[in-house]
Amino acid sequence: xxxxxxxxxxxxxxxxxxxxxxxxxxxxxxxxxxxxxxxxxxxxxxxxxxxxxxxxxxxxxxxxxxxxxxxxxxxxxxxxxxxxxxxxxxxxxxxxxxxxxxxxxxxxxxxxxxxxxxxxxxxxxxxxxxxxxxxxxxxxxxxxxxxxxxxxxxxxxxxxxxxxxxxxxxxxxxxxxxxxxxxxxxxxxxxxxxxxxxxxxxxxxxxxxxxxxxxxxxxxxxxxxxxxxxxxxxxxxxxxxxxxxxxxxxxxxxxxxxxxxxxxxxxxxxxxxxxxxxxxxxxxxxxxxxxxxxxxxxx
Amino acid sequence: xxxxxxxxxxxxxxxxxxxxxxxxxxxxxxxxxxxxxxxxxxxxxxxxxxxxxxxxxxxxxxxxxxxxxxxxxxxxxxxxxxxxxxxxxxxxxxxxxxxxxxxxxxxxxxxxxxxxxxxxxxxxxxxxxxxxxxxxxxxxxxxxxxxxxxxxxxxxxxxxxxxxxxxxxxxxxxxxxxxxxxxxxxxxxxxxxxxxxxxxxxxxxxxxxxxxxxxxxxxxxxxxxxxxxxxxxxxxxxxxxxxxxxxxxxxxxxxxxxxxxxxxxxx
Numbered sequence: 001x002x003x004x005x006x007x008x009x010x011x012x013x014x015x016x017x018x019x020x021x022x023x024x025x026x027x028x029x030x031x032x033x034x035x036x037x038x039x040x041x042x043x044x045x046x047x048x049x050x051x052x053x054x055x056x057x058x059x060x061x062x063x064x065x066x067x068x069x070x071x072x073x074x075x076x077x078x079x080x081x082x083x084x085x086x087x088x089x090x091x092x093x094x095x096x097x098x099x100x101x102x103x104x105x106x107x108x109x110x111x112x113x114x115x116x117x118x119x120x121x122x123x124x125x126x127x128x129x130x131x132x133x134x135x136x137x138x139x140x141x142x143x144x145x146x147x148x149x150x151x152x153x154x155x156x157x158x159x160x161x162x163x164x165x166x167x168x169x170x171x172x173x174x175x176x177x178x179x180x181x182x183x184x185x186x187x188x189x190x191x192x193x194x195x196x197x198x199x200x201x202x203x204x205x206x207x208x209x210x211x212x213x214x215x216x217x218x219x220x221x222x223x224x225x226x227x228x229x230x231x232x233x234x235x236x237x238x239x240x241x242x243x244x245x246x247x248x249x250x251x252x253x254x255x256x257x258x259x260x261x262x263x264x265x266x267x268x269x270x271x272x273x274x275x276x277x278x279x280x281x282x283x284x285x286x287x288x289x290x291x292x293x294x295x296x297x298x299x
Numbered sequence: 300x301x302x303x304x305x306x307x308x309x310x311x312x313x314x315x316x317x318x319x320x321x322x323x324x325x326x327x328x329x330x331x332x333x334x335x336x337x338x339x340x341x342x343x344x345x346x347x348x349x350x351x352x353x354x355x356x357x358x359x360x361x362x363x364x365x366x367x368x369x370x371x372x373x374x375x376x377x378x379x380x381x382x383x384x385x386x387x388x389x390x391x392x393x394x395x396x397x398x399x400x401x402x403x404x405x406x407x408x409x410x411x412x413x414x415x416x417x418x419x420x421x422x423x424x425x426x427x428x429x430x431x432x433x434x435x436x437x438x439x440x441x442x443x444x445x446x447x448x449x450x451x452x453x454x455x456x457x458x459x460x461x462x463x464x465x466x467x468x469x470x471x472x473x474x475x476x477x478x479x480x481x482x483x484x485x486x487x488x489x490x491x492x493x494x495x496x497x498x499x500x501x502x503x504x505x506x507x508x509x510x511x512x513x514x515x516x517x518x519x520x521x522x523x524x525x526x527x528x529x530x531x532x533x534x535x536x537x538x539x540x541x542x543x544x545x546x547x548x549x550x551x552x553x554x555x556x557x558x559x560x561x562x563x564x565x566x
Contacts, residue, residue: 045389202356203386205374207403207453221390298390298433 010053013062017046020070024091029086030079042069042251088268096272103257104276110252111280114170115242119235126182127227130189131219144190149181154243157204163249174246180238181231188230192223225299228292235288239281254280300368301329303353303457303492306360310348322348324515325357332418333489337502339547340512346495349512351463354491366457368464376404379447379455383462388436393421393445398447409433421449423485424478440464440471444478451482460494464501478530484528499547503540504531511550519550 020042023262024035047294069090076082084092097104133143162172175221196219204218233268243255250256258273310323323345336347338492340351351357352364359439364371366378380386397417401408410418421430424444434442443463450458469489480481483490493540496502501522502509511519534540 197385199382199385200388201384202351203380203388205353205356206378206380207400208374208376209403213403218388221388224390296390298435 007061009056009063013049013059013066014064016047016063017042017049018068018159020073023070023074023078024246026078028089029080030077030082030089032077034095034098035091037071037098038091041094042066050062057171059201059267060070060137085267088271090127092268093271093275097276100269100272104254104272106252107254107257107273108276108280110241111242111246112281114173114253115177115239115284118174118238120182121174122181122185123231125222126179126185126191126230130186130227131193131223133186134190134223135215140190140194145192147183147187151187151236155179155241159245159248160203161190163209171247173242173250176245177238177242180241181234184230185227189223192226193219195226196222225296227290228288228296232285232288232292236281239277239284243277265281301365302332302334302367303330303363303493304368305329305349305353306363307357308349308352308364310352310357311360319517323351326362326517326522328510328517330491332491334508335483335492335506336508336510337496338495338507338510339497339499339502341497341551344512345515346512347461348497350380350459351495354378354459373434376453377455378457378459379450380457381443381450381460381463383465384439384442386446387442388450389434392431392433393426393437393448394418396434397421397449397452398541400453401558404453404455415504416452417448420452421445423451423482424448425457438471440467440475443467443475447475447479447482449484456488456491458490458492460492462495464498465496472498472501473531476501479505480529499544499551502547503543504529504534509547511544511547512526513550521546524562 007274021039022154024039024042045062049062076084077086081202082089082213133139159176162175163169166172166175183279200218200222204214243253243258244268246253246255247259254273254277258270258277261267261269261273305326305328306324308323309321311319312322314320326345326349340346344546347435348357352359355371355378358372366375388399391399394414394417397420398413400412401416418430421427421444424447426441426444426448427440429437434445437445441464445522447463463529464475467475483492492506494505503525506518506523509521509523510517511521521543525537525543
């Protein structure tokens with residue numbers, strides 16, 4: 001029984017892959033300009049699966065993913081009744097990455113640039129203030145309750161006011177992104193500093209460290225894992241905020257891309273944009289995971 | 300002049316229920332320069348508290364501490380502390396932990412000199428080849444070796460040790476004690492040492508004098524008249540050793556029986 005399940009988990013993802021490829025080449029009832037971009041994506045996914053085939057979770061992910069793509073492809077292309085405007089065809093969605101490559105790449109870079117600026121500002125302020133507030137108990141007791149009230153406010157809500165207050169739309173966007181990352185960073189830093197083992201502090205005190213050394217060489221490195229945890233949680237949200245903020249008064253960026261084409265009911269491009277956002281967020285999260293491994297070797 | 304002197308030291312604090320709680324009552328003792336003393340007693344007797352007052356981590360509510368005849372308040376570079384555990388910084392390698400310690404007392408060396416000095420001291424405690432390991436990659440005994448190396452590398456006149464080998468298994472514990480004996484003989488300048496322990500053998504092997512503490516007070520002082528340099532195998536069988544051991548043991552037991560008497564047979 002166990003053996004059978006194991007064998008099945010090897011067969012299923014590959015079976016769905018083969019069916020998907022067959023389905024792509026079967027005559028479609030709707031017009032398809034270029035099926036090869038989608039085909040390449042599917043083959044790339046299969047290669048990735050074969051590389052990691054030993055891992056059970058990889059096989060399971062493959063099964064779910066190929067089944068989803070198979071159903072999507074089959075349902076949207078094999079029936080004449082499909083409303084391709086409302087239910088975009090996968091071949092067309094992935095073809096957008098080629099036909100609109102210029103706009104998509106420009107959008108990615110425009111978004112990443114704003115994200116980077118907001119990120120940098122939020123990180124410096126969040127960690128710096130977090131260390132201070134976390135360390136001075138009286139300051140913490142005064143500021144932390146207030147932070148708990150302000151931090152859950154969705155930063156996108158500041159956008160219209162920020163636009164009025166700040167010199168440009170882009171500055172306003174950087175501001176809301178910074179808000180999205182600042183609060184989790186700040187709160188995680190404060191909590192990390194507060195949770196430091198008293199024995200470590202005693203050890204530092206008996207070494208006669210200065211206040212500056214204590215802050216920079218003891219409290220900061222101790223808090224890094226907590227800070228990274230906060231950043232990982234907030235970077236996805238910050239991207240969400242950014243794409244939201246790009247829907248207002250923008251001419252580039254992934255959020256703009258999605259918003260712009262949904263105004264024309266071009267949902268094929270809308271879905272491409274959404275997939276692109278998913279890919280970018282994943283890449284960023286992987287990047288943070290990588291940095292965190294480099295930075296925290298001691299756990 | 301005494302190196303360390305505690306005069307009528309009391310410590311009281313408010314516990315969580317805001318009740319006044321006394322941790323030390325009228326503690327008096329002095330330590331001569333170059334002397335090694337052990338404070339021994341059962342848990343809760345106040346021995347660790349006494350050490351934390353000596354290190355300057357806590358302030359007595361009454362009484363004074365003198366070091367070299369001058370009143371001492373707070374921590375100072377003349378004292379180094381080895382704790383039972385969790386005293387190494389987990390984000391620093393063994394070498395970095397030691398060189399970080401050196402940097403705090405000696406700020407004007409080059410990075411190369413810090414590293415060289417750190418490596419020397421790690422070698423002295425037998426950790427050659429483990430310089431770049433993080434604490435989580437080292438055993439408890441090895442971590443204590445790093446902690447000792449760090450304290451020695453900082454070159455304090457006084458070393459305070461709070462059950463330094465309390466969390467280490469028996470074999471490693473003996474090794475560490477032997478290492479400490481050797482290291483202390485090798486030092487150019489003899490260190491004054493106060494060690495807290497609950498291990499009678501350890502106290503006899505290492506110290507010149509044993510202070511027995513019970514119920515927040517120093518109850519008894521015992522001279523350890525064994526010649527130095529000491530070696531475990533030479534002293535463990537001797538009559539002097541057996542007598543000393545018996546004496547300290549009886550102190551522990553007589554106190555237990557007193558307590559049983561006091562509290563109507565509750566142990």
